Amino acid sequence: MSVFFSFIKKESRHIIRDKRTLLILFGMPLIMIILFGYAIRNDIGNSKIVVVDEAHDPYSAQLIAEINASKYFEVSRIVGNEASLNHEFQQEKAAIAIIIPPDFSHRLLHLKTAQVRLVADASDPNTATILINYATAIVHQFQQRLFPSAAISLYIQPEIRMLYNPAMKSVYGFVPGVMTLILMLVSAMMTAITIVKEKETGTMEVLLASPLQPPLIVLGKITPYILLSFINALLILGFGILLFQVPMRGSWFLLLAECVLFTLTALSLGILISTTTSNQQTAMMLSLGGLLMPTVLLSGFIFPLKSMPVILQWFANVIPAKWFIIILKNIMIKGAGWHEVWAETGILSAMTVFFVIISIKKFKTRLS
Template sequence: MKDFIIKEFKQIFRDYRSMVILFGIPIAQVLLFGFALTMDLNDVHFAVLDKSKDEYSKKIVDKINSSDYFILDQNLNSESEITKIFEKGIVKEVIVFESNFTENFIKKGTANLQIIADASDPNTANMLVNYTKAIVDNFQQTIVTENSLKGIVIPQIEFKYNSELKSVFMFVPGIITIILMLVSAMMTSISIAREKELGTMEILLVSPIKPIQIIVGKVLPYVLLSFINFMVILILSFWVFGMPMDGNMFLLLVEAVLYIVMSLALGIFISTVSNSQQTAMLLSMFALLLPTILLSGFIFPIENMPQILQILSNIMPSKWFIIIVKSIMLKQGSFIDVWKETLILISFTVFFIVLSIKKFKIRL
């Protein structure tokens, strides 16, 4: 067993490609997502068609304009100008106030405001609208408290745990999840498939060594390496992006180890059904990585998915891990807040370990 682990480490460290996958890609991904791909909005040009030009409408415009996200491009005078200005391409959003905006708000309790966004880039448009809504909601809340007006429904502001709306905070848990999955599942499945390809697996099977010994020998080095990886990403996100680290770090580490073990078991399961490194690679890419990215809520919010995909997302172990990480890192959650998700992860882990040991053939 000891020999097995030593051998495994030597092989990992001698293969520069696996070293790149292990450490290079995670770091590159964190930086990439952190800097280049931030979906944060900065200085987006917007225009206003203010039909009332009264106190509240002006205040709202000022508020939007003074945020970091928006710059007031110009005031419009008629509705016909809206299409024209969109066509120029600089202005991404137009806000239209109805006439008598303030009066309606105070007297009727409802005032109408229209947000028109350039949806040629739907993600950005969606975000613009959300940001604007948040600012308007925020404004509405202040007015309501200041004037102690009652009976108006105050909508919940959605950016409660990430009040600066920094997308990097949303991405880091996702990146951690993806990378641990990638490194753990893909690397183990490839390394077992390689033994099959080279024929060394034949010799190991013919020897008295037990399947469980082969599995543990394969898995242990990667548990350690994945854990180091996890630490690197955490430290990186703390130093470079100022990710908050106020949550229960010990709990986070324990959860991470749990998730790593789950991914490794999954990797071994993949290797039992693939005979070559290529198959193992393709399987982990398409059967594992893509669904993880698409269905875990990492990029596309689960709430916005069609019903069937929402149900499907429940069998993505990564979904639960993302919830756990977000809860601990952003909400300072404790074990009581994540025990359900932890339990689900544990069940996944047990399921895949049992499955891979059962499936691991003692013969060819």
């Protein structure tokens, strides 16, 4: 036991004295959470809208005022005709345009039906769709106010409710994603590198030639990283909840227990990588390519899995991050309990056991 303790002491010294590692361990999560929380978001607010007002009457002025009042739009220009529209889009002065025809109020008052045209920059299709939806909603509201429903004989008005995230804040999705990414990075990559480093510098040779049991060597090396990963998880949770008001609706105990489980999954992957390589650079490339890329791309963190080809959806099932993100979202945002996440937890546990068994089989008591 005292051997184990002194091993941990030694490992902690390595971590504390290596400024670069420290920076990765604690700087990275901070930078990522702030980047994803503030900068990289797909919420849309105050988009520039160009209004082509060919009507110039009280009704069109009222509609323009309503658009400008909405938090989604900011009227950047009101022009008289649509000739210059193309130019506005190319110069990125507008993301969307609304064209109000000259006979707008005439048709409204006499024919009870008027048209406006919405033109959006679809070079970014997602944004264009969202903006068109917002604009349509504003036009509908305007119409409702002018003609209370009595005037229309049959009218079904859908009432939409966005469950769990009514404001559709993207940061709700990013906090679980960033947490997964960081835990993967710290736990898997750092452990792989730290074990391989001993091989590279030759100290592993001395450790192996000593009475230390090889599993103890690995355990001694990863224990400080379990603690560090856990601190990181708390850090990200704290930032998410305090800074970005991400809700925490489920049980803290369950959430933290799941974090520990995922840390172990990532660590076992790190050990597995370390058994297959003998230099730090390869270990890093393997971790980045084999773990980080799938975690970002195929876990549902950034790109929705449902819109991927079926083969990729199948492949996503073997990526631990996918299951952890589901668990996190369920617990934090939906307030799910053990009954709702036991299946995903079971899959993660099985994966961890599988990786540990392979690592133990592959870890050698000798050099080759």
